[in-house]
Amino acid sequence: MSNTEQSPVVWSPSEDTLTNCQMARFKSWLEDQGFGPFTDYHALHQWSIDDLDTFWAKVWDYCGLVSDTPADRVLGKRDMPGAEWFPGMTTNFAANLLRLADGEQADNEAVVAYCETRPVLRRSYAELKADTGALEAFLRDQGIVQGDRVAGVVTNGYEALVGMLAATSLGAIWSSASPDFGVGAILDRFGQIEPSALVVVNGYGYGGKVFARQADFAELIAGLPTLKCVVSVQQLPEEAPIAGERVTTWENALAFGAGKAPSFTPLPPDHPVYILYSSGTTGKPKCIVHGAAGLLVNHAKELMLHGDVGPEDRFLYFTTCGWMMWNWQASALLTGAAVITVDGSPGYPDLNFLWQVVADEKVTHYGTSARFLAGCRKAELKPAQTLDLSALRVLFSTGSPLLPEDYDWVYSDGAPGVLLGSIAGGTDICGCFVGATPLLPVRRGEIQCRFLGVDAVAYGDDGKPVSEGRGELVCRQPLPSMPVCFWQDPDGERYRDAYFNTFPGVWAHGDFIEFTEHGGAIIYGRSDATLNPGGVRIGTAEIYRQVETEAAVKDSLVIGRQIDGDVEVVLLVVPAEGENLGEALVKRLKTRIREGASPRHVPKHVITVPDIPYTRSGKKVELAVARLINGSARSDNRDALANPEALDQIRECLAEANLLPKG
16 A cells, blocks of 8 residues: 555645745745746755755745844855854844844734743733843843853743843853752753753642742752852742842842843854753753754744744744753744743643633644643544634644544544644754645645755665665754754764764664655654564554554553563553453454554563653653663663653563563
């Protein structure tokens, strides 16, 4: 059966979209300048990687990004790693995000912040710019200078955006964590980068409960001796602020700098603006440094061209400040859209809450996780029938592969008229390799396309593109948002080891992917979690696609158990409420896996467990469980998990099933 037959079209762009979306206007703008003509999206993509320098120069110009000094050229060195982007340029990250904060856009809503503990807050672009200048003035007075790190333990709301903009305006580097992290997990991150300033909440609300954290965060402050100042945010209005000699309240910090404009300090193109972190489940997280110009031009391409986000739009991505999607969401400011932030539980007071916000705020672009959409499907939600979602044009999904059945749910009960944009990339590039475009149809179970300027292919073990089927996701040419470096990695060894050792000179991302005959993509999970029973490579997502559509299954995890030189597939199952993993369900699951995937995919062992471990950004932790079952001596960083107790519970279940190594 061909890929086309396997993946029916579930959404097609209208004639208006094909003519008036920003991607279409960009294509016409290029053709007016003598490029092309481009018969379709795929022709445009091919040109974008064939003439990489011209493509990125045109994205910068079309998207209206600003620099104080123009670049001498787009690419200096083209090496990977070590590509040199926009040599000679000076620019400022915050200046670009606030480039529409004057003139006609000034009074438009910039941020609408929802949270469980405070009233909805609304701020215009003019107010956002004014508060950015005020906080920058305070930070400067406290001795914060270019290159210093400003850290935030903050919720997804207004203060996080102001903190980031103030820091990047003066040339400091912003790094954030979610306040539900343990103190140890935060110190594992911030202890490596030695921040000079900290913006910190006094607690947070989640699921209708209040979590005051003054004592915990006093311990955090004590563990960061490089701090010159701390700004305390009253996320819990009824609770005391963080105490300490170096602590100033948010209100007092803004009052100190009131009336001061942001400096928008001109800086080199690779000047660091963000430090992001790997998940840290296998040790201390890697500190991934991203530069200004590369991130700006890539986010502009992704949001404005692929996402079709513009000044009239209202953009909501449900995230925390410990996930790269927060940084992606923040860049929506450069489009002039209103950024709707939501902090708290996505399921409180019920799963309809976020959909209600989308309806009430007339959100045009809503982003969430594949796991959330699966939860809505399993709960049989019908927001399309109960709410006015007429403003919604694009629904983004990321975090894990989106099941075909979740496409079905979106186009029946979820939001039938939307472009369902499954996007995939990572913290490593703070962006996407593959994802959505308004110029192509959406096919059930498939990501639409390679992104413009991304020379992504699937490699076999021999380091050559596979002609059909799955392989390692690689990128063969530089991408502007590839990291500038890793922090505290002076010779670049850790950076090279992370991405360039598998195929020298080519970025290996660590995902197992197939590119379809019509240019779409299917991701089969992390390649470092790929199973090899009988020497056949199997992606864990192939098994999840079968198991997690079973109503009797709440959640699952797939791992490989090494035994006698081979690998056994082990399936861990959390039964749905009122269900149990009896013989009938095991048989049903094995039959579904055999028929929907192959006999090789059928698990040797199916075990009931109470819970599945997740990272704090909502990704299943397969490797830690695989090391557990295979007796690895390497320790895992439990502080990096949202629910570390799940590992202990799984250990007990595996021991009871006699699946743990002896001794």
